[in-house]
Amino acid sequence: MPKVLIPTPLRQFTGKQDAVQVSGSTVGEVLQNLTSQFPDLRKQVFTDEGKLRSFVNVYLNDEDIRYLNKDASAAKDGDTISLVPSIAGGSTLAAPPPETSSEALSKDEILRYSRHLIIPEVGVEGQQKLKASKVLLVGAGGLGAPLGLYLAAAGVGRIGMVDFDVVDFTNLQRQVIHATADVGRKKLDSAAEKMQAINPHLKIVKHEVALSSENALEILKDYDLVVDGTDNFPTRYLVNDACVLLHKPNVYGSIFRFEGQATVFAYEGGPCYRCLYPEPPPPGLVPSCAEGGVLGILPGTIGLIQATETVKLILGIGEPLVGRLLLYDALGMRFRELKLRKNPGCPACGQHPTITKLIDYHQFCGVPQPSAAAAQQEAPVNEGEIEVTDVKAMMDRGDSFLLLDVREPHEYQICNIPGSKLIPLGEVPGRLAELDKNADIVIHCKSGMRSAKACGILKQAGFAHVRNMKGGILAWSDRVDPTVPKY
Ligand SMILES: [Zn+2]
Numbered sequence: 001m002p003k004v005l006i007p008t009p010l011r012q013f014t015g016k017q018d019a020v021q022v023s024g025s026t027v028g029e030v031l032q033n034l035t036s037q038f039p040d041l042r043k044q045v046f047t048d049e050g051k052l053r054s055f056v057n058v059y060l061n062d063e064d065i066r067y068l069n070k071d072a073s074a075a076k077d078g079d080t081i082s083l084v085p086s087i088a089g090g091s092t093l094a095a096p097p098p099e100t101s102s103e104a105l106s107k108d109e110i111l112r113y114s115r116h117l118i119i120p121e122v123g124v125e126g127q128q129k130l131k132a133s134k135v136l137l138v139g140a141g142g143l144g145a146p147l148g149l150y151l152a153a154a155g156v157g158r159i160g161m162v163d164f165d166v167v168d169f170t171n172l173q174r175q176v177i178h179a180t181a182d183v184g185r186k187k188l189d190s191a192a193e194k195m196q197a198i199n200p201h202l203k204i205v206k207h208e209v210a211l212s213s214e215n216a217l218e219i220l221k222d223y224d225l226v227v228d229g230t231d232n233f234p235t236r237y238l239v240n241d242a243c244v245l246l247h248k249p250n251v252y253g254s255i256f257r258f259e260g261q262a263t264v265f266a267y268e269g270g271p272c273y274r275c276l277y278p279e280p281p282p283p284g285l286v287p288s289c290a291e292g293g294v295l296g297i298l299p300g301t302i303g304l305i306q307a308t309e310t311v312k313l314i315l316g317i318g319e320p321l322v323g324r325l326l327l328y329d330a331l332g333m334r335f336r337e338l339k340l341r342k343n344p345g346c347p348a349c350g351q352h353p354t355i356t357k358l359i360d361y362h363q364f365c366g367v368p369q370p371s372a373a374a375a376q377q378e379a380p381v382n383e384g385e386i387e388v389t390d391v392k393a394m395m396d397r398g399d400s401f402l403l404l405d406v407r408e409p410h411e412y413q414i415c416n417i418p419g420s421k422l423i424p425l426g427e428v429p430g431r432l433a434e435l436d437k438n439a440d441i442v443i444h445c446k447s448g449m450r451s452a453k454a455c456g457i458l459k460q461a462g463f464a465h466v467r468n469m470k471g472g473i474l475a476w477s478d479r480v481d482p483t484v485p486k487y
Helices: 008-013 027-037 039-045 107-112 123-132 144-154 187-198 216-220 233-246 298-315 361-365 370-378 388-397 409-414 429-434 449-460 472-479
Strands: 003-005 019-021 056-060 080-085 134-138 158-162 203-207 225-228 250-256 259-265 324-329 334-339 402-405 440-444 465-469
Touching: 003 027, 008 039, 008 080, 027 039, 027 056, 027 080, 080 334, 107 123, 123 298, 134 144, 144 158, 144 187, 144 298, 158 187, 187 203, 216 233, 225 233, 225 298, 233 250, 233 361, 250 298, 259 298, 298 324, 388 440, 388 472, 429 449, 440 449, 440 472, 449 465, 465 472
Parallel strands: 003 080, 134 158, 134 225, 158 203, 225 250, 402 440, 440 465
Antiparallel strands: 003 019, 056 080, 250 259, 259 324, 324 334
16 A cells, blocks of 8 residues: 655644555545545545645655646555645756856965865965855844854855844744844844854845835845745745745755754746745644744754755855755754746746735735734734633632643643643544533633634634633743743
8 A cells, every 4th residue: 555654743633653565556535545544634634625725745756746647647565655735844957057156265275274275165266255255144033043154154255144033032043043042132132253264255245124025136146145044934935936026046944843954946937935835824723833832953954954055046056956956854863855836837936926026925825913912912902812811810709610621731730720621723624522612612722823713713613612721721820820931
């Protein structure tokens, strides 16, 4: 029987299994059989009309079925079928020599870079190219940390960084460019200081803004290539489209829990992010690192693959990671490679592109603007929501109600509100019978997103009194009980 590999974000729908043996003689049959076995997965992977959703790609061994026989592609014993959804995300081309700008090296620099200079593929000429190069890092977080440190050390002459965040305690587990004493500082200042300490020859340009449709082209145009270290879909599509419009290579990496992806998009003749994923996943399906977690070392591995590709592209050596999606599974310690093709019908880089200027990416991805979300925190409670302080008052009065926690068991172990009942969001539809339809139910999660979904599920199932605890257990820790740890 063919084997179907299930990626982490979809395992919640397959009883946590990472691979399932499924019968069927074509890919379509296998997927039908798989999703009859796991009906919740069907809703995620197929539209109501039975069409495969466009944020999921299906590979038969290393080939995208869109370029085989689609659903009718024959599948046999021993074949591996992979579902590859976009995460928060061929033809091998020889690298052409880049523009031959170069800058002379000083005596200090010759000593500093001596281990590069004695590699024939780099040499003085290559090191001068690195010195003349201009690289933009989008994000000074998990991926940006190893990228910033190593690209600075390697002698890239000018590094721009886009970030507007400050260092948080929860960053330190992976963002090794920031130290404990940097908590509360601007990430740009903290990162620039470390990079400058490693290499005083480096010129750092700080762009302390949120990259947007209004400023992206203006910022990107001055760089030779762009390295995407973002953690959200709106910025990913924005970086992709801006790189396609400006003809700049986009060195892509993305991470989730124990898995990573890397490739180079928008490189002459190669595919772009939209060739792979024309549309983003529905909001909330693919959790961010903040919601889903990430192994602290993982961004190091993926960031350094991006750094390697960046240096190769600048030097014009080797085989760039173009037309190939590298998948890394840290738990299995396996790298796999899938072929990526340029889609002639791609809305960004196809023959008749429909994206000829930057669009509203928050709207495109169905997520509210960060500023709007922040404003909402101040806004009065919406219908169906309840403040943490009001929940506390209900408890103190001894009101009869059920506090339902829809986080995962491992989150419940970190902290919980005494008296709450735990049913993880994924199990809610199957466990409705445990709940009283007429009871007063308050639902909470970490920050309020998952509990909002759970409220929707319960209301649809006919529950009469359901409210979402605004801000989740984080707000509870802030405003009711500071002894509850935040994570
Ligand atoms: Zn494309």
